[in-house]
Amino acid sequence: MGSEVVLLDSYISMFGMRVRVALAEKRVKYEYKEEDLRNKSSLLLEMNPIHKKIPVLIDNGKPITESLIIVEYIDEVWKDESPLLPSDPYKRAQARFWADYIDKKVYDAGRRLWATKGDEQEAAKKEFIEILKTLEGQLGDKPYFGEDSFGFVDVALVPFYSWFYTYEKLGNLNIEAECPKLVAWAKRCMEKETVSKSLADPKNIYEFVLQMKKRLGSD
């Protein structure tokens, strides 16, 4: 394509990971720029003035923001390689629905799981497992959410797998025991190099969260 593609990102961000996976699936060459979120670069502030958040994809100087919007953009521009959204309109609507469900539910419940204590944490645990079980139900016996092949919903969800270790350690739960099919799905995704190379190391994420908790004094 000859276009210059830059990704402003943060290694541990599950939203950034979605974009990394999509770019890898499409075999797009790009420049990765790690952002320090406590000291945001002028490029980030210029490219995402509204939300000032990562990930930001910059394609030939033009910024695209919001992880799932970026993934759809990538799917549309690099359309000849590994399609992520189905071609059937009804299946596309279903894929968008489940990706939206993941956006509305997983991050928040996960965050409360590691950031809270006592009753609040217990409630978060219950909610988190319920959400994962709903997703597990949606997966059914399919190898991927995208049915035969790895697709949009898989991209939306799989980055959270790298955070499971942190959720389990800090939330005191065993996700595999509760949702074995979902963990099996995640491990299946991790067999793909596009996924395993894009997701952050779970131990690094855990260390980062511990540091963050210490800094916030919520130990």
Add this chain to the structure above:
Amino acid sequence: MATGDVKLLGYFSSPFVLRVRIALNIKSINYEFIEENMIRKSELLLKSNPIHQKIPVLLHGERPICESLIIVQYIDDIWTTGPSILPSDPHDRAIARFWASYIDDKLFAVLGELKTARGEEAMTSLAKKMSEGLLLLEDAYVKCSKGKTFFGGESIGYLDIALGCILAWLKVIERVANMRVLDETKVPNLVEWADNFRHDPSVKDVIPDAEKLMELYQMFIAKEHAAET
């Protein structure tokens, strides 16, 4: 597809439902509008949207599609003979989706506060927040429309639908707070855009009457007040 194949579950007052009605009109699709009871959800609704149990739900040949913007995109994807709703360029599409997401996150959060805001101070604060939220959209409009009438260009598009659906409710806020929210001194382009939007053939017969919304709001407040005292 035959007429009887398309059904829409919703309330006349919901801006999310309005988005779908406008999209169906753009594509000249005939459909059956099933007005849901706000207090007691129908079996059909609960069965069609078990996850969120909310309207709108589009039923196309019995298959349910949920979430207003997802439904609008579905309508655009499946009925390809009518005018396009989303832009054709991928970057323009990403921009339209970005602003639609902003509207859903920020503006609807403020609109939601209508349910709990009590007293003059709270209402003024609500109106001010909405007004500020619209400032960014004034800029977005100038950039997206590129001198044409709508965000989508010559005809109504995705972002016009995403934003235009709240116009009648903005009037309710203006009346209750007694101040302009779509203020021509602050967002002159949006004021003009809003007028064109309201009069568009796809919109004018389905946009709810602000008077009726005001009645609904007042009834809601009266009920809440009775419950609180």
